[in-house]
Amino acid sequence: MSKRIAGPEIERLIQLLAKVPGLGPRSARRAALHLIKKKEQLFVPLTAAMGEAVEKVRVCSTCGNVDTSDPCTICTDPRREDSTLIVVEDVADLWALERAAAMNVRYHVLGGTLSPLDGIGPDDLNLKALTARVASGSVSEVILAVNATVEGQTTAHYITDQLSSFDVKVTRLAHGVPVGGELDYLDEGTLTAALKSRTAF
């Protein structure tokens, strides 16, 4: 907006809302106006919830997850199996796997992938804590749920190397056709992998 049409507090609110993923400059204006209109129902509680979260949020010193307690909710959950550890790049991946709810196990968040070009080496990732958790002896399987990218696979190889001296099974996610996917739209790499790993019908 070239001319000032509202107080600096509202303009600043719109500017910052526009930086939230999913919102742009136009939807940030719409969001700000909605918040102002629904002041008691949404604006006040959301502001309070943000204030509380920003105050309490921390990184779990055990697994690298973000939560409001340390150790986090997953690490302290007594109903999860200690024997299996799923290694993910990012907290978003942890949340995605939890939504699938396929396994009731524990996680380890790396906080990124090895990427020499970006100057990200082993010391920049949450790797020492992973080795320590495996060394503690209760883990029998480490599932590498890293992305199927070059950096993800490099990181997977590095971790496999690091864990080779321990008596632990290292596995990775299966490659194949996504459930509900159409072959026509899949890339050749995925189709080749799916053919190679074909299973009995």
Next chain:
Amino acid sequence: MSKRIAGPEIERLIQLLAKVPGLGPRSARRAALHLIKKKEQLFVPLTAAMGEAVEKVRVCSTCGNVDTSDPCTICTDPRREDSTLIVVEDVADLWALERAAAMNVRYHVLGGTLSPLDGIGPDDLNLKALTARVASGSVSEVILAVNATVEGQTTAHYITDQLSSFDVKVTRLAHGVPVGGELDYLDEGTLTAALKSRTAF
């Protein structure tokens, strides 16, 4: 999420973020994670900006606009013409017209439209203040920039009636082909209006 995977503060933050227009349950999770990761750059300043806005925001007693001061920034701007008043349904419409920056005038926000079916009558809208502003004598033209809906047009007729005793010109926005629009995709009502109001080339 069926299982608790994070503290209640984070889950509540996600729930409330999902109510912001432009965000849904999935993008609210992504937004929350982004906020947590960019704590110092975005989460802390956005929380502060929201706290300040929620504290200071108020409705302008002159025109019905929302701002952090009363009278609002537009009503107190000395460089705007007092003689023209643009009547809009909603603050979002005021912002849209300001972005177009076609006129440097003042506004009057109704806060809705007449809608007997929803129980919204003249007393529920910011109409008395409009009559008072026109009666004060400095206004020579009232532009009715209400939506081209049945309710909008009903409201426009009502306002024209109310202002008929004053020496003030009442106009409305032109109907026609949107700039950049293709005739093929336009409804018949718009095309008929555009033909009727054709101008010399």
